[in-house]
Structure formats: C-alpha cells, structure tokens
Amino acid sequence: MRPKSKAIVSTVLAAVLLGSLLAGCSGGGGGGQAAGGSGAPSNQPAQSSEQPKAEGKKEERTLRIMAGVIGGKTPEENALFEQEVERLTGIKVKWEKPASDYDQKLLAAVGAGEKFDLLQISKEKMNLFIEQGILTPLTDKVQNSSILSDPNVIPTAEWDQLKTKDGQIYGVFTKYQGGTMPIVRADWLRKLGLKEPVTLDDYYTVLKAFKEQDPDENGKDDTYGLTTAGMYEVQGFFSAAGLKQRYVEIDGKLDVPYSTDAAIPIYQWLNRLYEEGILDPNFATNDTGKMRNLFLSDRVGMITYWDAWVGMLNNTRKQQDPNTTFEAKGLPGAADPNGNHMLRRGDPDVWVIPVNAEHPETAWEFIEWWHTKDGIYLGSLGIKDHDWIENNGTIELTQVGQEHNMDHGVPFWYNKNVPNPFGLLPGVQEAQELLAKYSSLELTPTDRWSEAEKIINDYSFKAIMGQMPAADAVRKMREELIAKKLIDQ
Secondary structure (H helix, E strand, O other), rough: OHHHHHHHHHHHHHHHHHHOOOOHHOOOOOOOOOOOOOOOOOOOOOOOOOOOOOOOOOOOOEEEEOOOOOOOHHHHHHHHHHHHHHHHHHOOEEEOOOOOOHHHHHHHHHHHOOOEEEEEEEEHHHHHHHOOEEEOOOHHHHHHHOOOOOOOOOOOHHHHHHOOOOOOOOEEEEEOOEEEEEEEHHHHHHHOOOOOOHHHHHHHHHHHHHHHHHOOOOOOOOOEEOOOOOOOOEEEEEEOOOOOOOOOOOOEEEEHHHHHHHHHHHHHHHHHHHOOEEOOOOOOOOOOOHHHHHHOOOOOOOOEEEHHHHHHHHHHHHHHHOOOOOEEEOOOOOOOOOOOEEEEEOEEEEEEEEEEOHHHHHHHHHHHHHHHHHHHHHHHOOOOOOEEEEEOOEEEEEEHHHHOOOOOOOOOOOOOOOOOOOOOOOOOHHHHHHHHHHEEEEOOOOOOOOHHHHHHHHHHHHHHOHHHHHHHHHHHHHHHHHHHHOOOO
C-alpha cells in the first residue's frame, strides 16, 4: 500500500471504530460475523414482487445513505427521490449524493467518523473497506434472503464477483454492471459501403473512410474516425494483442499489460491514426460528455464507451428526430491473430452497510427492496408522476423522464421477474450479447491502480501523439511502475 493511501485509510478505520464504540454497535444488524462456507446463495422461492420485512426489527425506520450515481439528477429531484422512497417503503431517508468528486467526499466523510447506514461504492472501494474491517459481513443475510438468493433475481454465479478469498460477501449489487466496447456509426458503415471491422487493419480502413469520405455529407472536411476520453475504455483495440486494460495476476505477481512489449504495436497503430488526423487530436483532454457530443453531432464515427450508451445514444437521436437514420452499434473489438476478442466487464457497484450504521436492519430491508419491482423502477425509470406516469396500465415517460434516459443509477438490472416496460433501447441487447461472449472482469488492487493509471496515461499519450517512440514509452512506463512498486518484477 502506498504511504498516502495507508494514512487515509488508517484515519478512516480509526474514526469508524471510534464511532462504532461510541454507538455501541455490536453487529446487531447486517448478520454479524458470517459463518464459514462458500457464500453461495441457496435456491429459495422468489418473493420478488413483495416488499421484504425485516425480522425482529425494533429500530427506527430511517436511513442515511450516501450514493454516487443513484438518486435524483438534481438536488431538487433528489429531494423528490427521498420522498418516493418513503412513499414506497415507509422508510424515511436522507439521501446524500455529492455533485462531484464522490470518492474523495466518501473517504472524507467516513474518515471523519460520519455514520451512514448505506453506502454505494465500487468493488474496489469495497475491498479497501473490507481490508480495514469497516464493513458488516452480509453472507448469512444473502443466503437466507428469499429475494437475493433467487437466481432469477441475481444469478448465483454473479456472486463470485463479490466474494472474498474465504467466500464471504460484504456487498450487494446495486445494478447489473455492463461493460465497454467500440461503438460505431452503423449508418455510416452502410452509407460508405463498409463492412463491420474485425481485425485492426479493418478498423483502420473504416476509421480512415470516416475521416476522408464525408459521411455526414456536408461537403466539409470536419469528421474524425475515432475519438475517446483519454485512454478511457480502449481495450477493444488492445484486444488485438490480447491485452487487458488494468492489472493481471500471473504466478502470484501483478502486472499491467499496457506496459509490456506486446502493447507496442497497438500504440504504434494509435499513433498512425493520430498522425493521419483520423483520431480526434483532442482525445487526451476530452471528457466522456465531449466524446458523446461529438458522436451525436455527426463529428466522429466511433467512440469507446459502455454498452448502455449504445441504447441511450440511439434513443437521444430518435427523440431529436423521429426520422433519423442514426444508428449506434456495439462492436466486439479487434480480433487477435487467433480470431479472439477481449472486452472489459465493469467492476460492480454495491450497497454496503458500515459497522457503525445506526439502522443496519432497516438498511438490509432497503437492500432487499431495491431488487424488487418498486426499487428497480425507482432506480431506472425514476420517480412516478415526475419521470413517468401510468396511464390505463401503460407506462409513459414524461418529458423529464425522456431526458433522464431511464437511468437513475440503474440502467440495467438482474431481476428477470421484472421486465423492462419499454424493452431494451435499440442496440443494447446486441451489445450485451457481445459482452456475455467476450468480456471478463478486471483485477484492480485497492492500493495501486490510481497511481499506476496516471503513469500509464502519461506514457500512452506520449506514444500515441508521437512525443516518444512507442517502444521507449513502454520501457519508461514499465521502469516507473517497477520503481514505485506498482507492478511486481
């Protein structure tokens, strides 16, 4: 663990443990110390359509929740979100959703000893908090839950993503987490008579055509083949070399594939795109919003992004123009010499219950409810009579709901007992099928990735923009990662 991270986490732990002692928190909620075993949920009858009831609950039915993406889109709507939770569950909620810098504010709040009943965090943060002993184990509660143990609600195999090495569960999924891929303007492919790319050479041919053949038909040289948000989700191209985006573990040693010699040809390929003006020259400074806007405004023919956004992009353009020919489509990435593809499955987001939670039983009740129809609708469609209405049994999105794209933190969910009332947005099913076939989870060590990523990005940009030969950039990247003990020799 890096010294700075260790100091922050030690502060967090000390504060939380102090808060726990002062509160007299003895694990009365959340299952206490979980029993041994595999942690695999048993197959019990589903009760997904029913509101769960906490057993022997004597505590006040109120919750303080901190969430990053779940909740209202604005502070005003977040207040409505709180009211809707109370209407649907009877639980009074204080829902805190910082507008920015969520991870930093999360650590600061927990480090200051603030007491939350529920936190929405990434798997990476969950692992960090597990190491420090500040989360309530939930294995027994998951196993004994008629809702969460139902494989129709959450497939049994999915729990393997969350289990510790000794088989314990400390978090419960907030949603189905998709993955990332190249997303192409399929209508441009058809317009220019191009086939979907398979190999890296195919991708070059397509992207070059998008740059040079005026696919938007405005008579101007104003399109790019590809843009990204920095190195954000470019594994679909490194797939050609069989390389994962983050860490891998080989014989007990951690390594970063982007820092190996196998990555050099991919950097050279990206540099070619940059030098020929095929790659947006502002790729390194784009944020994801700028990237999406370039795609939606006919300025670029391919981006790298999440599967959910295939549908959202299509839906956005359809709302703007019902007669549009615009079509976003997910691709499996570039094939390696053996014809294999490699996409990235995103790390799950989870609900966790801190050990100093004041209302752990109510928190568990909420977690179960979140995976029922009412909870799913709130996290996806949003607030009834604000984001959506029910008209003679038919659900309709309001103008506000259309703008929110059926995503209040849960664009997709696991529960097969709760069908999407609108079906999947155009292109999403095909994108998800690609992920199911080609994706795998990343390994993200809790104390290394953030610092490693900065080094990787720095030298990757130098290689792609021709500031340094790719081989030299990879060598320097690796030397620095080793020197800072971010990879194992």
